Amino acid sequence: MIPQTDPRANYLAHKDEIDRAIGGVLERGRYILGPEVEAFEREFATYLGVGHVIGVGNGTDALRLALESAGVHPGDTVVTVSHTAVATIAAIELAGAIPLLVDIDSATFTIDCELLEDVLRTRRVSAIVPVHLYGRPADMETIVELARRYATRVIEDCAQSHGASIGSRKTGSFGVTAAFSFYPTKNLGALGDGGAIVTNDRGIAERARLLREYGWTERYVSRIPGMNTRLDELQAAILRVKLRYLDAENARRREIAGAYSKGLGKVRLPADHAGHVYHQYVIRSKDRDALRAKLMAGGVGTLVHFPVPVHLQPAYVRLEHGPLPETESAAEEVLSLPMYPELGDAAVERVIQELAG
Numbered sequence: 001m002i003p004q005t006d007p008r009a010n011y012l013a014h015k016d017e018i019d020r021a022i023g024g025v026l027e028r029g030r031y032i033l034g035p036e037v038e039a040f041e042r043e044f045a046t047y048l049g050v051g052h053v054i055g056v057g058n059g060t061d062a063l064r065l066a067l068e069s070a071g072v073h074p075g076d077t078v079v080t081v082s083h084t085a086v087a088t089i090a091a092i093e094l095a096g097a098i099p100l101l102v103d104i105d106s107a108t109f110t111i112d113c114e115l116l117e118d119v120l121r122t123r124r125v126s127a128i129v130p131v132h133l134y135g136r137p138a139d140m141e142t143i144v145e146l147a148r149r150y151a152t153r154v155i156e157d158c159a160q161s162h163g164a165s166i167g168s169r170k171t172g173s174f175g176v177t178a179a180f181s182f183y184p185t186k187n188l189g190a191l192g193d194g195g196a197i198v199t200n201d202r203g204i205a206e207r208a209r210l211l212r213e214y215g216w217t218e219r220y221v222s223r224i225p226g227m228n229t230r231l232d233e234l235q236a237a238i239l240r241v242k243l244r245y246l247d248a249e250n251a252r253r254r255e256i257a258g259a260y261s262k263g264l265g266k267v268r269l270p271a272d273h274a275g276h277v278y279h280q281y282v283i284r285s286k287d288r289d290a291l292r293a294k295l296m297a298g299g300v301g302t303l304v305h306f307p308v309p310v311h312l313q314p315a316y317v318r319l320e321h322g323p324l325p326e327t328e329s330a331a332e333e334v335l336s337l338p339m340y341p342e343l344g345d346a347a348v349e350r351v352i353q354e355l356a357g
Contacts, residue, residue, distance in 0.1 A: 002338050002347050004301040007184040009342035010249075011191060014241055018191075021237035031037065033213070036236040043243055047163075048172045052205035054197040055231030056212050059159045059181020062195035063091035064239070065229070066155050066177040068125065069197065069208040072097050076126030079119055080157070081111050082309040082319075083327045084131045088157050089310050089319070091179070098125065101311055107271040110138035113146065115322070120150040127153040132161035132171050134270065134305070134336075135187065135253070135279035140166055140174040149189060155179070158198075162188040163250045165275035172198045177208075182239060187253070187279050188246050190235040198273035249341035253278040256339060256348055263352035268333075280305055284333040291355075292335055298354040303336045 011018060019115035020046040025036060041053040056062050072078060075097025080088055082101045092099045100123070102115045111130050119125065128147055140156075147154045150286050156178035158164075173176040197208045207224075210217070215226035257278045268284035270276075282305065284351035285291045292302050309327045310316050338351055 001299050001301055002343075002351060004303045004336060004338050005185045005340050006342060007189055007191075007340075009340060010242070011190065013342055014245065016037060017241045020316065021241050022234055025233045025237050030123045030300050031233045033230055036233045036240065037231050040231075040236040040240050040243070041196070043240060045198065047243060047246070048198055050173050050198045051200045052198065052202065054205060054208045054212060055236060056195045056197065057229035057231065058193040059195040060087045060091050060094070061212075061227075061229040062179035062181065063088065063129070063155070063157060063159075063198050064094045065103075065208050065211050066179045066199075066204075067092065067095040067097060067129075067195045068211060069199075070127065070153050070155055070162075070177050070201075072126050072153070072155075077123060078127045078129055079116060079125050080129040081327065082132055082311045082321065082324055083109060083306065083330050084157070084310065085159065085306065086310055086316075087159070087181075088129060088131055092129065099319050100125070101319055101324065103322070103324045103326045104330065106326045106329070107336075108136055108138070109133045109270075110136065111143070112326070113139050113142045116143070117146055120146055120152065123296075125152045127155050129155050129157050130175075131157040131159075132164055135160055135164055135277040136270070136273050137161060137164050137166050137171050137275050138265055140171070144174055155171060159183075160279040161277060162186060162279075163246050164277045167251060167275075168245045171275075173200070175203050176201060179302045182235065187250060188239065188242055191238050192235050194231050194232070194239065195229075195236045250277040250338050252341040253339060256341075256343055257281050259345070259348050260337060260352065263330055263349075264355055267355060274319070276300070278339055280336040282334050282336050284330070285335060286333060288333050288335050295351075295354055298357070300351050300354050301338060304334060305336050306334075307331060309329065 154175035159181035215222035215224035
């Protein structure tokens with residue numbers, strides 16, 4: 001069986017370095033918010049070209065604190081999409097804000113900017129949360145310009161776009177702040193949970209650092225109400241190792257995507273983009289479930305990201321939204337093929353043959 005994703009393979013690819021990094025943390029005896037977290041925050045900030053990175057416990061907390069640190073208040077309206085991991089919506093509601101869902105562009109799976117402008121023209125919106133889905137950046141130039149024109153904030157959801165770029169700028173550097181997840185299957189994945197808030201705004205960074213640990217300015221003294229969501233030293237040490245290989249592994253993902261695109265001529269393929277990092281390679285099929293069963297029978301694992309749009313899930317049918325035909329169509333048709341940097345050429349060819357057969 002060719003798995004759809006394989007985080008263990010990525011660990012094995014860097015096993016010696018990761019094991020040494022873990023051993024160093026264990027021997028030093030500092031396990032929470034120590035030198036590894038500080039070093040990772042500096043290195044990831046340099047990689048992204050931003051001023052500040054704040055490591056937290058997971059990607060949901062990262063987005064929640066990004067919203068709160070940027071000045072989104074309870075009761076504020078935040079515009080985002082329904083074709084996303086439910087974590088996007090959960091984080092908005094955890095911040096006390098009210099999600100307003102708009103449709104996606106059928107080619108890119110990211111927010112439809114024309115529909116976004118329709119909302120901004122008629123509603124007071126505190127923030128826009130564009131989701132860079134499957135490794136493809138949203139149309140950030142347009143989104144940032146719309147935010148400027150209608151006096152709102154942009155807070156990027158970068159959970160699937162580690163290393164993705166538009167021109168020379170990486171995702172995470174366009175909004176007032178952004179959130180990353182380091183879940184093990186991400187392009188930059190920990191061996192457990194982790195997340196980060198990134199920003200160029202010193203005030204946002206300072207508030208995020210307070211919020212992640214009880215609002216402490218000194219130990220046991222809270223300046224503001226906060227929470228407990230800290231990136232631990234072990235995960236930071238692992239991420240420091242993996243960060244060194246991120247660009248090379250994203251290049252391999254692009255090679256795999258290129259082979260798929262060349263070999264799957266009759267399949268509806270993802271829209272190309274120079275800065276795409278192919279967290280997932282997502283095709284579309286009207287007979288998606290039958291195709292998935294065929295591939296499984298041939299030893300090819302697949303996943304559906306995401307089978308039920310957020311607005312159709314029982315917990316969120318109450319959310320406000322307009323017509324979402326592209327979102328609902330995507331949920332019925334999308335299929336994620338095997339995609340991870342350790343996937344060999346022979347396995348890629350086998351996936352192509354099973355799809356063509």
